[in-house]
Amino acid sequence: MDRTTRSRRWIGGALALAVGTGLSITGMTGTAQAADINNAKNGGFENGLTNWTCSGASGVNVSTPVRTGASALKATPGGLDNARCSQTVAVQPNSTYTLSAWTQGGYAYLGATGTGTTDVSTWTPGGGSAWTQLQTTFRTGATTKSVTVYTHGWYGTPAYHVDDVSVFGPDGGGGGEEPVTVPPTPTGFAAGTIGHTSVSLNWAAAARATGYNVYRDGVKVQAVSGTSATVTGLTADTAYTFQVTATNTAGESARTAPPLPVRTAKEPITPDVPKHAVTGYWQNFNNGATVQKLRDVQNAYDIIAVAFADSTNTPGEITFNLSSALGYANVAEFKADIQAKRAAGKSVIISIGGELGNVTINSDASATAFANSAWALMQEYGFNGVDVDLEHGINSTYLTKALRQLSAKAGPKMVLTMAPQTIDMQSTSTEYFKLALNVKDILTVVNTQYYNSGAMLGCDGKVYSQGSVDFLTGLACIMLEGGLDASQVGLGVPASPRGAGGGYVAPSVVNNALDCLTKLTNCGAFKPAKAYPNLRGAMTWSTNWDALAGNAWSNAVGPHVKSLP
Template sequence: MNRIRSLSLLSAAVLTATGLTALAAGTARAADVNVARNGGYENGLANWTCSAGSGTTVSSPVHTGTAALKATPSGQDNARCAQTVTVKPGSTYTLSTWVQGSYVYLGATGTGTSDVSTWTPGGTGAWQKLSTTFTTGANTTQVTVYTHGWYGQPAYFADEFSVFGPDGGGGTDPGPSVPGAPGGLAAGGPTASSVNLTWNAVAGAAGYHVYQDGQRVKTVTGATGTTVTGLAASTTYSFAVSAYNAAGEGPKSPAVSATTTSGGTNPNPSVPKHALTGYWQNFNNGATVQRISDVSAQYDIIAVSFADATATPGAIAFNLDSAGLGGYTAAQFKADIAAKKAAGKSVILSVGGEKGTITVNDSASANALADSAYALMQEYGFSGIDIDLENGLNATYMTQALRSLSQKAGPGLVLTMAPQTIDMQSTSNAYFRTALNVKDILTVVNMQYYNSGAMLGCDGKVYSQGSVDFLTALACIQLEGGLDASQVGLGLPASTSGAGSGYVSPTVVNNALDCLARGTNCGSFKPSKTYPGLRGAMTWSTNWDAKAGSAWSNAVGPKVHALP
């Protein structure tokens, strides 16, 4: 990770060099046109020039259509992507774009009057609209418009770039045509009252209309999937989807049918806003041997460790260590899971671990993981899975596997991850990319702040294990790199026996939670803002916690549950 330049320098540069303007949403007149070309990046980088080769186009995330700009700054380059537009002298133009990321700029130079810029300081992970206006000089016929990020920051995304004003004679993009019918419509994950729908993106679509038994029931923008709710139990429905844009609505997709389940409550309780996660050991390594029923009520998510690899690549199995757990039977295990779920807890199956050998590196193994994980959820009552592959993963095919599992399991799926610190140092790492790829279905990433040594924080400084700063400065990378605060948790050992290094007292964990959520009890590093939605904390393991008299869960659990 590149060292991030001083934000005080950034602020001064903004105020003195660019003439920062307020976010202004100008109103285009009826005769105005968009004088920018390829503002949706559907034609790659045509009409655009990006500094130092920093720009490319991606198919996800996009705001509309099938493409968006992704530009990646470096320590010496701010990833400036620009084009020159033809304008009319003495005229006012509204400049706007949708962006994702921290410190993303939008601006215009060579206006002949006052050059302008505006920016978004915080990265929420959601699309944000930037807009400002400029007026051309009496002799100005061309203006350069641009976006850029900030030195050393993660990549930013932009879409729907427009410059609305009088036609300067340089031509505009042709108007949109009616989009075609969406392909690949699939229905899955039915409950007693809902069905999940997914479909393929349609080029040029601004959004999608969803039809249930011939009647339009939803309009979806910015996504190629949705959950249709309010359905009756044990009922078969027909669904179709159409795409639309400014030119009108296109034809409907071929219909698909889905049948809701027989009723009753959702078998998977929802995860609370602030949650404590604990790994439960399906083996005896000197920690307290537990049954699921023995796990402290402080834990909201219990990750059963671990699934077993099979002869089929990607496929997993689960083999309860009855002998090592004092005769714990599969029937008792399933009953204990059901009882925990009845108490509002989530019991999930962890895939991986230090010695895990499960590999997902093609479509076949991705499907095998999804199919076998869903079968185990049905057999044992697991609410979802945890990805704890400590020997690396393939972002493309792990994403495919998790999306397939989500479609099978429905909206109640609990999906967690436990990457090592090195895996979350940059959004370019496969683990981080996977988390961002499945952000819409991801419950929490509980990064392991142990067994790692010194690491970079989001301020570019090096921090060592064992301090509040190590926890907060590394969590900041995830919080500013695109994950929602509700998807970030702090993973620590429950005792000195739980890991080779990195144990900190519960007091240090609680101080880090306060620092991130409230801005109090920080060390030398203090985040630029607070994250009251922080999900919570995780420990390895409930067994080592019990061995130490439950000191960790009794201290950290109440702190997590009392977060704002």
């Protein structure tokens, strides 16, 4: 095993932990001297448990998992034994040392006692399969010549693993490990995801490295602590070369050679949404409607909302799982369909929410998680926007932050649509209406779902029954008079009677409502005070139900939308 020399950058002068109660960091910073060594012995457990004492025979030497070398420590708490393993280390008085170890598995604590000043410890709850570094510093007293460093777990928790323990500082004379030397050049350097403005890079850990420098075309562009990096701010369809070096306090390794050539992807096709557009939801599931691949979506649809994204255990974060019921051989085929639709001038967006789905965005952290994960999906799949179809309540303040963060990443051509229920758009005081107004400058269209609601008030204060031209025009009028631009208003209706529990209207009624709002013709009892010729268009749930009904909706409404003034 390489006798690794882990990070020697100070993280604080004193790091104190009341066991099981919390962690506080205070103090100073400093820089290790060239003569500093790792004073711990057998810190990688390559010689079994030599130099270590474990309580109650709780520790054993194992060959897996290990972080480096061939061995590591596994210690298992049991009963009233917290599986404490310790070593007495020779140190110099009035000196500062950095104590470090890598842990995996259950709760793990790392500390030092007998320092002659303030004893220290730090901990991690563990629980994952990745190795986690614990690190703290301590200063020895005026007469201190040895300290006891230790690790332990916690009562009733699983076994923990430890590797690469180090106590860096002045040589205590106890025969510790050798002084720090420059790490070797990293190996396994490769490119991961290649976008049109970014490239992800990864490599294998280098022995003794505490950090890595990334070079683009010979110029250092990043310094990272892990074994991966994403270089952003690149130009689409452009050739670059990349290299990486390993660093520690002794210096920097040679760069990986030869330089890794990477060409960024071409700028994705981002179609402009037509002045008058037809939106259709495409079902990523089989509920009795026609099962479609994305390539089969009818040509009448200008905006295709993929329904739906899935939430994760992280508040605000979304992901997407392609249904196996759709007949795709793999995800790559689905992505190719997205690109083909976009090449044909269509916008393909990812929808969040729906009747059964929900994404909670009610804090700054969840807003950022949403923006980051939505942007990641846009980059991975080629979606050029998002649709907000949250039907279980929203927080307009934080959802506004989330959408603005996403817009900042995606740029001005991001397509942003919404599909609130009728009750959500009855007043500008509702959270959905406030959200629409908050993001009006980046909003494409709000396609209110004019179905499954029962009777509702129109903008004239009269009650209209769903399923009528007056219902569509009287309720759309609320948005038109409430501050949204006509280009941001669309009529959402079912594609067939099976597409919704109530509120289906024949395509001819949809067309009459469009004429009434844009030209003041074919109105019912309600007639708007003025025409809105820039009205965006109509939306339907769903392209699949439309297909099952012989495309009656798109064949009738699609051409009519295109003929609007």
